[in-house]
Amino acid sequence: MKVIILGSGSYSGTPKPLCTCENCMRARLNPMYRRTRFSVYVEGILIDPSPDLHYHLERTNKRVKHVLITHAHFDHVFGVPDLQVFKEISFHSNELGIRTAQDLSRLAFGDLMPRGYKWEYETLEFWKEYKIGKAKVIHFPVKHSIEVAGGFLIEINGVRIGVTGDTGPEILNDEKVLDLLRGVDLLIPEMTKKESIPGVHLGVKDSIELAKKVNAEYTVFAHISHSNYSHEVLEKKVREAEIRGEVAKDFTIVEL
Numbered sequence: 001m002k003v004i005i006l007g008s009g010s011y012s013g014t015p016k017p018l019c020t021c022e023n024c025m026r027a028r029l030n031p032m033y034r035r036t037r038f039s040v041y042v043e044g045i046l047i048d049p050s051p052d053l054h055y056h057l058e059r060t061n062k063r064v065k066h067v068l069i070t071h072a073h074f075d076h077v078f079g080v081p082d083l084q085v086f087k088e089i090s091f092h093s094n095e096l097g098i099r100t101a102q103d104l105s106r107l108a109f110g111d112l113m114p115r116g117y118k119w120e121y122e123t124l125e126f127w128k129e130y131k132i133g134k135a136k137v138i139h140f141p142v143k144h145s146i147e148v149a150g151g152f153l154i155e156i157n158g159v160r161i162g163v164t165g166d167t168g169p170e171i172l173n174d175e176k177v178l179d180l181l182r183g184v185d186l187l188i189p190e191m192t193k194k195e196s197i198p199g200v201h202l203g204v205k206d207s208i209e210l211a212k213k214v215n216a217e218y219t220v221f222a223h224i225s226h227s228n229y230s231h232e233v234l235e236k237k238v239r240e241a242e243i244r245g246e247v248a249k250d251f252t253i254v255e256l
């Protein structure tokens with residue numbers, strides 16, 4: 001099965017308009033260094049419909065059946081109206097994520113969806129296991145700069161994938177979350193900043209520390225800000241820490 005990191009960037013993407021930092025300058029010259037907003041696709045499941053969703057769908061040309069939303073920050077959810085190319089979709093998230101997806105759908109299409117559309121919404125309770133299509137999904141809580149945010153453990157045909165979503169470094173001391181994620185086949189942790197911001201984002205060191213604690217078969221670091229180190233420096237840090245994994249680019253594919 002293929003897991004596609006559709007977008008590897010954080011809320012502003014790289015290049016961030018008007019920013020003159022090295023990463024942004026480089027990304028303007030070479031599209032290889034661009035980072036669109038964070039999103040992941042696996043087997044009909046889309047995790048976080050980002051504002052760059054149209055570009056992601058256009059590039060991958062894949063059908064989305066189920067949508068998981070980690071939290072309601074705009075960079076993780078504002079792609080909802082672009083899902084209108086699919087008539088049948090089910091959305092799954094915490095209460096705030098579902099409410100935001102419904103609000104966006106209402107703003108785009110009014111109270112009535114066009115004829116033949118069947119969009120369904122399911123509010124997830126943390127720690128409960130749900131069957132979504134052929135996947136088993138557990139939504140777990142994390143600390144982030146919004147009332148409610150969470151990550152996902154997704155199991156498809158015995159293959160386990162962990163996605164942290166945006167999270168502060170508190171996740172490193174959350175034994176319940178670590179127990180859930182330990183030994184997954186693929187871990188996709190956020191690695192937004194050079195340094196961690198308590199309650200908000202993981203820095204490089206803490207993201208690598210999380211990967212070590214989880215000890216996944218493979219780790220792909222994502223949600224990388226333009227203000228972080230360059231891609232090559234991040235890759236070097238991951239290599240030196242002897243992590244089996246890589247730093248995501250847009251459209252990085254992992255075969256599981």
Ligand SMILES: [Zn+2]
Nearest residue numbers: 010011075166
């Ligand atoms: Zn984000």
Ligand SMILES: [Zn+2]
Nearest residue numbers: 019021024226
């Ligand atoms: Zn920049």
Ligand SMILES: [Zn+2]
Nearest residue numbers: 071073144166
């Ligand atoms: Zn966020």
